[in-house]
Amino acid sequence: MVKEARLTAKGLATRQRIVDAASELMLERGVARTTIEDIQDAAKVSASQLYHYFADKNDLVLAVIDRQTDLVLGVQHQGLDRLDSFEALVAWRDLIVGMLRGLGCVGGCPLGSLASDLAETDPVARARLANSFAQWEGLLRSGLAAMCARGELRADIDADDLALAMLASVQGGLLLSQVRRTTKPLEVAVDTAIAHLRTLSV
Amino acid sequence: MVKEARLTAKGLATRQRIVDAASELMLERGVARTTIEDIQDAAKVSASQLYHYFADKNDLVLAVIDRQTDLVLGVQHQGLDRLDSFEALVAWRDLIVGMLRGLGCVGGCPLGSLASDLAETDPVARARLANSFAQWEGLLRSGLAAMCARGELRADIDADDLALAMLASVQGGLLLSQVRRTTKPLEVAVDTAIAHLRTLSV
DNA sequence: AGAAAAATGGAGTGTCAACTCCAAAACTGG
DNA sequence: CCAGTTTTGGAGTTGACACTCCATTTTTCT
Numbered sequence: 505m506v507k508e509a510r511l512t513a514k515g516l517a518t519r520q521r522i523v524d525a526a527s528e529l530m531l532e533r534g535v536a537r538t539t540i541e542d543i544q545d546a547a548k549v550s551a552s553q554l555y556h557y558f559a560d561k562n563d564l565v566l567a568v569i570d571r572q573t574d575l576v577l578g579v580q581h582q583g584l585d586r587l588d589s590f591e592a593l594v595a596w597r598d599l600i601v602g603m604l605r606g607l608g609c610v611g612g613c614p615l616g617s618l619a620s621d622l623a624e625t626d627p628v629a630r631a632r633l634a635n636s637f638a639q640w641e642g643l644l645r646s647g648l649a650a651m652c653a654r655g656e657l658r659a660d661i662d663a664d665d666l667a668l669a670m671l672a673s674v675q676g677g678l679l680l681s682q683v684r685r686t687t688k689p690l691e692v693a694v695d696t697a698i699a700h701l702r703t704l705s706v
Numbered sequence: 707m708v709k710e711a712r713l714t715a716k717g718l719a720t721r722q723r724i725v726d727a728a729s730e731l732m733l734e735r736g737v738a739r740t741t742i743e744d745i746q747d748a749a750k751v752s753a754s755q756l757y758h759y760f761a762d763k764n765d766l767v768l769a770v771i772d773r774q775t776d777l778v779l780g781v782q783h784q785g786l787d788r789l790d791s792f793e794a795l796v797a798w799r800d801l802i803v804g805m806l807r808g809l810g811c812v813g814g815c816p817l818g819s820l821a822s823d824l825a826e827t828d829p830v831a832r833a834r835l836a837n838s839f840a841q842w843e844g845l846l847r848s849g850l851a852a853m854c855a856r857g858e859l860r861a862d863i864d865a866d867d868l869a870l871a872m873l874a875s876v877q878g879g880l881l882l883s884q885v886r887r888t889t890k891p892l893e894v895a896v897d898t899a900i901a902h903l904r905t906l907s908v
Numbered sequence: 909a910g911a912a913a914a915a916t917g918g919a920g921t922g923t924c925a926a927c928t929c930c931a932a933a934a935c936t937g938g
Numbered sequence: 939c940c941a942g943t944t945t946t947g948g949a950g951t952t953g954a955c956a957c958t959c960c961a962t963t964t965t966t967c968t
Binding site: 532533534536537610611612616617619620621623624625630633634637665666668669671672673674675676677679680682683684688689690692693695696697699700703 | 734735736738739812813814818819821822823825826827832835836839867868870871873874875876877878879881882884885886890891892894895897898899901902905
Binding site: 510511512514515518549550551552553556557 | 943944945946947948949
């Protein structure tokens with residue numbers, strides 16, 4: 505439903521099943537190539553169920569964005585909270601690379617793919633994704649600030665710019681890895697970004 | 707036509723008009739959301755004309771990839787051939803940023819957008835785009851090698867890795883700029899990459 | 909000029925995808 | 939246990955889209 509109606513536990517589970525199925529399909533095929541029927545089959549629900557929980561396909565897409573945002577930011581929190589050393593930074597790198605390898609380099613970044621797909625066709629989606637990226641950037645910035653506070657990085661660095669550049673490296677690396685079907689581009693992109701940070705250590 | 711049939715000058719012009727229109731539309735809406743009818747209208751051609759020059763939509767997509775590759779690599783040649791100083795590198799940066807600004811940050815990178823759109827749905831397209839990126843990467847690598855030869859960069863740098871990382875920064879910066887509708891992310895991403903190179907100058 | 913080849917016009921055609929609708933089953937709260 | 943609400947089933951409906959077909963005009967080549 506477009507507006508919140510009371511959702512039973514069972515209803516919530518169904519809704520979640522739909523969003524999960526849609527997320528996976530849209531990551532692989534893109535939004536436009538993912539049909540409602542595909543989602544119905546994958547989530548084992550009927551048409552009326554789907555339209556009971558979502559106003560239309562667009563509404564479902566927004567739910568997918570939120571889900572993927574939670575998922576990605578969850579992983580990033582795991583890797584970036586309490587960032588206190590270069591060692592921890594490398595562990596974060598390994599986390600991302602391992603995740604991509606686990607997926608066989610398929611799909612690229614869930615947020616990046618949605619962004620590229622929707623940026624020009626759905627202003628609401630674009631704004632929401634911009635917000636997701638801003639949060640991600642914030643985690644990186646906090647991590648760098650923490651390293652400054654601990655004396656791992658010089659105090660006069662521009663954490664804002666470095667966080668943004670780092671995020672760009674991750675996104676670019678993921679895209680190239682998706683195209684090339686190797687984790688190499690992501691590895692090199694992030695390693696180079698970290699190498700640059702090392703030149704800024706105290 | 708799928709196989710080469712002799713093309714009249716007029717025929718070639720029509721074909722080009724179709725590819726140009728398709729390129730523009732697909733950059734903005736993505737491949738799946740661009741209909742043959744849209745392309746017909748934009749290129750001022752009839753259905754029979756379109757299918758006279760292309761076997762099907764897929765075939766047209768490949769032509770679009772080739773066109774965008776030529777376009778992007780053309781600009782990159784312009785900025786990267788005879789790269790002899792950091793000044794020239796910054797000029798290249800300004801070239802890309804200016805180009806993005808001219809388009810109002812719409813569409814992102816023509817190759818990156820196609821890659822994200824087609825990587826998981828069209829293996830032929832993915833391979834061709836991988837090749838396009840490899841060429842781009844080659845231009846960067848040659849540029850860095852030239853700077854080494856001129857004594858601008860240390861001779862012991864890994865030009866392969868740095869070129870790949872540079873490309874990732876550009877791609878990531880373009881994606882984030884597209885989402886945020888500001889050239890800032892691209893600027894910061896490329897500037898940071900250049901800053902890292904400066905730490906490797908002789 | 910004149911035959912062959914290329915380019916064009918535009919009305920179909922079949923399929924598929926998003927969304928609707930009505931009724932029935934399952935669940936909730938008092 | 940009963941009334942109201944939520945959840946589910948599944949057969950339509952409507953429109954859109956990729957692609958076809960055949961006739962006609964234009965161009966090429968000798």
